[in-house]
Amino acid sequence: MHEVEAMERSALRRNWDFGLALATVILLGSLGIQSFLGALYVWWAQRSNPAWEQLGYSDFVSRMNAIAAPQIVLLVVVMGLCVPKRLFSRKVLVAVSGAMLAVGLAVWLATASLATGLTVYLALAGLIQVAVVALTVAGTRAPSYITEGRLTKTGSGLLHLGFIVFGLVVVAMQDSAFMLPVFWTATVLMLGGTVLSFYADRFAVRHPVAKGGE
Amino acid sequence: MDAQSTFDSVVKAIDTTALIGAPIQWLLGIAAVALAAAAILPPLRRWLGHILVATSALLLAGELVLVWFHWRIYESAVVVNPQTGQVTGHIAVPLWIESEKLYVWAVVVAVMALAMRRHRNELLPGVALLLAGLVAGATVWGRPFTEPLPSFFGQYGSYLTGMASGVPAMSMTAYEGMEGARQFFYNTWYMWVHPPLLFVSYGAFTVSFVATLQMVKSRYSAYETTAYRWARLGYTPLTAGMLLGFPWAILAWQGESWWWSGKVNMSIMMWLLYTAYLHARLYLRRRGMWRLVALVAILSFLVLLLTYLATYVIPGAHSYA
Numbered sequence: 001m002h003e004v005e006a007m008e009r010s011a012l013r014r015n016w017d018f019g020l021a022l023a024t025v026i027l028l029g030s031l032g033i034q035s036f037l038g039a040l041y042v043w044w045a046q047r048s049n050p051a052w053e054q055l056g057y058s059d060f061v062s063r064m065n066a067i068a069a070p071q072i073v074l075l076v077v078v079m080g081l082c083v084p085k086r087l088f089s090r091k092v093l094v095a096v097s098g099a100m101l102a103v104g105l106a107v108w109l110a111t112a113s114l115a116t117g118l119t120v121y122l123a124l125a126g127l128i129q130v131a132v133v134a135l136t137v138a139g140t141r142a143p144s145y146i147t148e149g150r151l152t153k154t155g156s157g158l159l160h161l162g163f164i165v166f167g168l169v170v171v172a173m174q175d176s177a178f179m180l181p182v183f184w185t186a187t188v189l190m191l192g193g194t195v196l197s198f199y200a201d202r203f204a205v206r207h208p209v210a211k212g213g214e
Numbered sequence: 215m216d217a218q219s220t221f222d223s224v225v226k227a228i229d230t231t232a233l234i235g236a237p238i239q240w241l242l243g244i245a246a247v248a249l250a251a252a253a254i255l256p257p258l259r260r261w262l263g264h265i266l267v268a269t270s271a272l273l274l275a276g277e278l279v280l281v282w283f284h285w286r287i288y289e290s291a292v293v294v295n296p297q298t299g300q301v302t303g304h305i306a307v308p309l310w311i312e313s314e315k316l317y318v319w320a321v322v323v324a325v326m327a328l329a330m331r332r333h334r335n336e337l338l339p340g341v342a343l344l345l346a347g348l349v350a351g352a353t354v355w356g357r358p359f360t361e362p363l364p365s366f367f368g369q370y371g372s373y374l375t376g377m378a379s380g381v382p383a384m385s386m387t388a389y390e391g392m393e394g395a396r397q398f399f400y401n402t403w404y405m406w407v408h409p410p411l412l413f414v415s416y417g418a419f420t421v422s423f424v425a426t427l428q429m430v431k432s433r434y435s436a437y438e439t440t441a442y443r444w445a446r447l448g449y450t451p452l453t454a455g456m457l458l459g460f461p462w463a464i465l466a467w468q469g470e471s472w473w474w475s476g477k478v479n480m481s482i483m484m485w486l487l488y489t490a491y492l493h494a495r496l497y498l499r500r501r502g503m504w505r506l507v508a509l510v511a512i513l514s515f516l517v518l519l520l521t522y523l524a525t526y527v528i529p530g531a532h533s534y535a
Contacts, residue, residue: 018500021493025510028486028493035483036517038474039524064474180461187457194453198446 016093020082027075031068038064076118076167077101080125082160100124119172126164133157151203155196162189217378220290224370227286228362231279235359238276242353245269249346253339262342269349270324277309277321280358284309291370293393296377296385302393305370306401310409312363313356315525318410320348322417330421336432337440340424369395404462411455416518418448419488423515430508438504441511442495449488456485480521487514 041060045052081097100121108117136153165186173179196203249269252262284307291305310318327341352358369392376388399405422444429437463478491510497503 018497021496025490025493028490032483032486032490032517035479035486036520039477039479039483042475042479061474174464179464183461187454190457191450191454194450198450 020078023078024075024082027071027078031071031075034064034067034071073114073118076122076171077104079160079163079167080104080121096128115171119168122164122167122171126161126168129157129161129164133161149200151200152197155193155198155200157193158189159193159197162186162191162193165189217374220292221371221374223290224287224367227283227290228367230286231283231362232360235276235279235283238272238279239353239357239359242269242272242276242349245272246346246349246353249342249349253343253346259339262338266324266327266338266342266345269345270328273317273321273324273349276317276359280309280314280317283362293373293389293396294377295393296382296389303396303401305366305392305396306406307363307366308400308405308409310413311405312365313361314358314363315409315413315522316348316352316356317358318413319416319522320345320352322413323348323420326417326421336428336437337421337424340427341421344420344424366400398466402462404458408455408459408462411451411458415448415450415452415455416522418444418451419515419518422448422511426508426511426515429504430512435504438498438507445488445491445511449492452485452488456481477521477524480517480524484514484517484521487517490514 038060045056045060049055080100103124104117104121106117107120108114111117133154136150136157139150163186165182169179169183169186173182176182245265245268248265249262252258252265288304288306291307292301293303293305294301323341323345327338327345330337330341373388373392376384379385379388422441425437425441425444429435429441487510491507491514494503494507494510498507
């Protein structure tokens with residue numbers, strides 16, 4: 001009975017992981033297609049009207065921002081949902097994800113500012129991700145990953161923490177005096193995390209097995 | 215500063231570079247044809263390794279000539295404030311702009327082709343064919359030795375003309391334009407870090423693309439692993455290069471919606487696609503997933519090519535480089 005439950009939980013987690021990864025790929029692809037179409041449009045508009053940059057560029061930017069905004073919001077939401085999956089079981093996972101969304105939504109409605117709602121949502125995701133990284137570094141069994149190896153997992157954790165911090169820079173800190181230091185922190189986390197998750201096997205210290213099987 | 219002597223010194227550096235570089239340019243043209251022939255025609259395949267070594271040696275020799283040329287330009291090309299007569303600085307023209315971009319990409323791919331060990335025999339023809347295209351493009355289209363840095367010399371020539379005019383207003387306008395370009399474009403740290411990181415990633419993605427095509431053709435999973443290894447090698451400098459552009463863009467393009475400019479757009483799309491590729495690859499063991507992974511990998515490289523071409527096609531801050 002316990003085995004069946006464990007298998008079901010494992011299958012559900014894989015499906016949840018796959019669903020989130022698929023949603024990420026679709027959103028990234030969709031933003032990519034928008035970027036491509038935008039670039040084509042700029043090329044066409046500048047060829048057909050040399051004064052387009054003065055006359056039509058600001059309209060173009062507003063339209064592109066309006067189309068991209070819901071996709072970026074969804075991407076941020078998906079990124080936030082990727083965080084608690086490392087830590088919680090099925091029921092808690094649903095509850096935590098729901099609570100994060102609810103708090104973000106409530107702040108958005110209360111302040112009438114989507115950026116503030118997203119900032120709070122990302123800050124919550126960031127806090128959970130810090131816990132995930134700390135538990136991963138400590139080597140506890142709690143955080144679950146698709147990848148294997150503590151260093152690879154730590155790299156993945158740092159990389160995603162970097163993305164969350166970078167998300168905070170874009171959403172909330174573009175006019176802040178702290179923008180640059182926070183940005184550099186995000187850059188170090190992302191690049192360090194990328195290198196660690198790609199090349200963990202090169203950094204791993206292998207302990208020789210003592211004779212006698214100890 | 216004497217505008218005439220500076221002009222003479224710059225012209226001398228251009229002429230000397232053309233004198234030494236023109237034969238290299240011709241030889242590289244021949245090497246490109248030989249590489250392509252050896253990559254396509256099986257009877258010539260056994261010569262491919264030798265031709266690759268010769269092409270790489272030529273490319274590196276040419277790069278040394280370009281380094282010398284840039285050093286001469288740095289020594290000669292100064293900017294002087296016409297009001298004080300003080301030299302505000304030398305111009306350090308980066309080695310990877312304008313007519314030299316394709317050349318740098320070719321050098322990176324050549325070095326990677328030489329370093330390639332795994333599946334060398336199977337992947338080398340494809341990599342060599344792409345390298346032949348890059349070398350041909352660099353010599354026929356770029357012409358870094360015989361027609362070097364047209365935008366820079368056009369700009370610097372205008373500056374020298376303005377300085378030599380003897381009209382204070384013209385001198386001042388010429389100075390302000392050139393000094394701005396020196397400080398915020400040529401000599402900025404960003405121009406010395408961002409493009410080379412991107413060219414390293416372009417080189418690695420080129421090899422990854424060939425491995426993906428080989429995987430699609432042969433359905434042999436080891437090629438997929440090779441494609442992934444080269445893609446991850448390319449992804450790190452790509453991410454670093456693009457991230458380092460962020461604070462610079464915020465400063466240089468203050469108040470502008472720079473993220474929707476054509477080149478930035480295409481670059482973001484390329485990064486998004488490679489990120490999607492690396493995410494999709496986590497689920498490679500799922501039924502039929504390799505097709506999607508291969509499709510995204512191929513699409514990513516095609517977008518990389520478009521991103522590179524966007525510099526020339528879509529006007530904007532990047533087309534200046």
